[in-house]
Amino acid sequence: MQEVVRPLPLLGDLCCSPVLQAPLEAGDAQVLAGALKVLADPARLRLLSLIRSAEGGRATTGVLAEELGLTQPTITHHLGALFDAGFLERVRDGRQTWYSVNTDGVQTIRQLLDPAQ
Template sequence: MTTTLPDPANDQQAPCCTPVTAVASRPAGSRDLARKLKALSDPTRLQLLQLVAAHPGGRACVCDLTEPLGVTQPTVSHHMKLLAESGFVTREQQGKWAYYTIMPEALSDLGHHLDALSRPRG
């Protein structure tokens, strides 16, 4: 139902709301996007992602990530686990060290989702 407001110019009722004709994303898609955005909402995780991306080949050992942020290895591992679960990095165990590789397609996909919000549908 569209609500109307008086139009002082011609004393007729003008619609105040445009009906939505575009379909919103599915609930599962919205939950997935929210989970990814939540993973990136922490400053430490953003810095970790930047550090991994800055390493040669977009691959870094967990041992290379603790000192630049001044946090412990368990803290880095916790944050990296969340980034891996969100698809932003992959994890590979080599001996006692975990190596993380950036997933550029996940970041690109996130950018496409956000860009789609700014484009009018019709």
């Protein structure tokens, strides 16, 4: 099995404090705005929810397509966007790819709005 993770920078790695605590630098705002754009899609939010609540906290494209009633290419597109933004991890097992939620990516969004996180 080959594990692939794309990290989203944690706010601790960025130069500034969360939005509600202090102004963000332009570059940090750009990175975080891109991440929020990825999340601003109902299908992607549902995918995160389905993956997180699946048995073992992971799911395959086929199962997710069936759950959402969307085609596998559409699901693959959404999963790719979530992965590229750092919200998902994926593990390839032969021809199957398993997706799980990258808790670091989710934590970044929590920290963005709530410095106590």
